[in-house]
Amino acid sequence: MLRSRIIPCLLIRRNGLVKTVGFGDGKYVGDPINAVRIFNEKRVDELTVFDIDATVEGREPNYSVIRNLAAECRMPLSYGGGITTAEQAAKIISLGVEKITISAAAIARPELISEVAEAVGSQSTAVVLDVKKGGLLRGGTHLVTHNATRRTKLDPVEFTRIADSHGAGEIVVNSVDRDGQMGGYDLDLAGEIRRATTLPMTVLGGAGNIGHMEALIDRVGVVGAAAGSLFVFKGPYKAVLISYARPANASPR
Amino acid sequence: MISILDYGSGNINAIATLVKLSNISYEIVTHPGQLASATKILLPGVGAFDRTMSTFRASGMANAVRMRLEDRSVACLGICVGMHVLANSSEEGSLEGMGLVPGQVRRFHPEDIPESPKVPHMGWNTIEVHKPHPLLAGIDMAQGFYFLHSYHYECDSADDVIATARHGRDFDAVVGTDRVFGVQFHPEKSHDNGIRLVRNFVDL
Numbered sequence: 001m002l003r004s005r006i007i008p009c010l011l012i013r014r015n016g017l018v019k020t021v022g023f024g025d026g027k028y029v030g031d032p033i034n035a036v037r038i039f040n041e042k043r044v045d046e047l048t049v050f051d052i053d054a055t056v057e058g059r060e061p062n063y064s065v066i067r068n069l070a071a072e073c074r075m076p077l078s079y080g081g082g083i084t085t086a087e088q089a090a091k092i093i094s095l096g097v098e099k100i101t102i103s104a105a106a107i108a109r110p111e112l113i114s115e116v117a118e119a120v121g122s123q124s125t126a127v128v129l130d131v132k133k134g135g136l137l138r139g140g141t142h143l144v145t146h147n148a149t150r151r152t153k154l155d156p157v158e159f160t161r162i163a164d165s166h167g168a169g170e171i172v173v174n175s176v177d178r179d180g181q182m183g184g185y186d187l188d189l190a191g192e193i194r195r196a197t198t199l200p201m202t203v204l205g206g207a208g209n210i211g212h213m214e215a216l217i218d219r220v221g222v223v224g225a226a227a228g229s230l231f232v233f234k235g236p237y238k239a240v241l242i243s244y245a246r247p248a249n250a251s252p253r
Numbered sequence: 254m255i256s257i258l259d260y261g262s263g264n265i266n267a268i269a270t271l272v273k274l275s276n277i278s279y280e281i282v283t284h285p286g287q288l289a290s291a292t293k294i295l296l297p298g299v300g301a302f303d304r305t306m307s308t309f310r311a312s313g314m315a316n317a318v319r320m321r322l323e324d325r326s327v328a329c330l331g332i333c334v335g336m337h338v339l340a341n342s343s344e345e346g347s348l349e350g351m352g353l354v355p356g357q358v359r360r361f362h363p364e365d366i367p368e369s370p371k372v373p374h375m376g377w378n379t380i381e382v383h384k385p386h387p388l389l390a391g392i393d394m395a396q397g398f399y400f401l402h403s404y405h406y407e408c409d410s411a412d413d414v415i416a417t418a419r420h421g422r423d424f425d426a427v428v429g430t431d432r433v434f435g436v437q438f439h440p441e442k443s444h445d446n447g448i449r450l451v452r453n454f455v456d457l
Contacts, residue, residue, distance in 0.1 A: 004376070073442075075442055093299065121403070169373045198372070199372075252397065
């Protein structure tokens with residue numbers, strides 16, 4: 001039986017690993033390759049890496065960093081950050097990455113999704129939706145880009161359908177408001193996206209304990225449950241300690 | 254000794270790392286001439302069927318593998334699209350496959366998957382053995398393997414089906430004749446089970 005995927009999510013900034021809160025300034029948590037080695041030992045289901053500077057700095061993905069990560073990874077690896085063309089996506093896949101994720105560039109020009117899917121296959125084309133709730137005045141829930149410094153008018157459910165129809169192979173829904181809060185996933189948002197598409201889905205933002213992942217799986221069925229803080233911090237003072245665990249409803253039986 | 258084909262379809266670093274970690278001696282084969290003494294041939298593949306097939310042919314590798322397999326001591330293992338290449342045809346493309354394990358590659362149709370219609374089939378899934386085979390000796394069946402694909406193999410003959418997996422419907426996950434095998438999942442991304450499977454292939 002297909003199991004839910006429990007996915008550590010690593011953020012790279014200036015070649016180091018960081019963990020953010022609300023997409024803000026990150027706390028340095030260590031060396032990426034070292035983290036990958038620990039996750040290898042822990043036999044994780046999948047690993048997701050985002051270079052969170054690339055799009056903001058308007059630069060291409062750092063291929064040598066990706067190459068080193070991919071060579072070290074003994075589990076499936078997703079990479080996102082700074083990808084704006086199908087050629088870049090194909091190059092990253094050729095470095096040994098299983099899936100590439102696109103966000104800002106796909107939101108600016110959804111045709112990019114079809115171009116990437118054509119180049120590397122739908123199964124390796126994931127679209128990330130960074131979702132932020134509007135304030136009292138603005139209201140509604142919208143997609144944001146560039147580490148949440150740019151707002152769009154796009155509705156996440158509507159854009160999920162657009163991504164689906166352009167050949168995406170996975171939707172990654174990331175709640176900016178919950179990032180680093182460790183208070184649980186936005187289950188209503190996850191449920192809405194789940195109803196909007198038949199694609200595999202991964203949910204990120206808010207997981208603070210394994211019970212939060214269990215609740216997500218109970219709510220939406222087989223899913224990717226991703227987490228940053230949960231797998232890199234320990235204790236109330238957030239000491240850096242890499243760990244990994246699965247809820248019962250995502251474990252081999 | 255295992256010979257990993259590098260014919261320009263996808264990356265072979267992950268599989269090379271896995272083989273290295275398992276202390277299996279290996280060579281990376283980049284041109285057909287190197288196949289002359291190969292006995293265990295690993296055929297990776299990533300991407301679309303037609304592109305993989307045409308690169309495989311244009312590199313001269315397809316022909317070299319076919320000829321090398323005439324020697325009864327030689328075995329071949331195709332991974333993911335490298336498995337699909339062993340079929341006669343694929344719904345993903347229009348080129349002819351190698352026909353080494355007679356069968357067709359079909360697309361998953363969401364209407365076949367009533368309980369959770371999710372294509373691509375992505376993640377860790379278990380397999381069900383139909384024909385006990387040394388390739389699967391010692392595999393942790395509860396753990397299973399990592400799958401990532403939208404198209405699946407369908408053998409012409411049930412005799413060639415070693416194991417199936419279920420994603421809405423059963424499909425052929427491990428196929429093989431005497432000496433030509435294909436696996437739909439990614440052993441190089443399947444932790445201990447992947448290492449075990451490649452080791453088993455080398456030890457056949």
